[in-house]
Amino acid sequence: MIIGEKIKNIDFNKTQIGEEYEDCIFSNCDFSGMVLNNTNFEDCIFDSCNLSLTKIETSLRDVHFKECKMTGTNFTKLKSFSSLSFEKCNLEYATFMRAKLRNTKFTDTTLIEVDFSETDLTMSLLKNCDLSRALFSNTNLEKADLSTSYNFVIDPNNNKIKKAIFSKEGLIGLVLSFGIRILD
16 A cells, blocks of 8 residues: 555556555656556545546545546446546546446536436536536436536436526526527
C-alpha cells in the first residue's frame, strides 16, 4: 500500500502500478489506454492526468479528478465508489453505462456524447456541464441538480427525473423528445 505520496509526471504505461493507493496526489501522470482492475484508490486526487481510453474496473473511494483528460474512459465495470467528483475534466465519449454514481459531482466538465444509459445519478450535481448528445436512457436522475448544465435532451418517459432540478432554459431539453416545436 502506498500512502500519502505525491506522484508526478509518471507514465504508468511504462511503470508498474501498485495495488493500493491512499491519500495520494497524482499530478500530470499518464494512465491512457490502461485497464485499472487490480488497483484501489482511496482519498486520492488526480490533477491534470491523462486517463483517456482507460477502463476503470476497480474501487474508487473519495477520489477527485481535476482538469483530467478522460476522453473515452470506460466506467461500466467500476467495482465500487464513494464520493467521486470531476472538476474541469474532459469526459467526452466516456461511458458510465449501468454505473451506480449516486451523489457524484461533475463541475465545469465536458460531457459531450457521454453514455449515461441505465446509470444511477440520484442526488448527483452536474454543475455547468456541456451535455451535448449525451445519452440518457433508463437513467435515474431523481433529486439530481442539472440547473446550470446545458445542451441536454432527456426523455421524461424513459428516465427517472422525480425531484430533479432544472433551470427554465433547461426545460427545453425535457420536451424535445415529444416533438414539440418551441418558438422564440
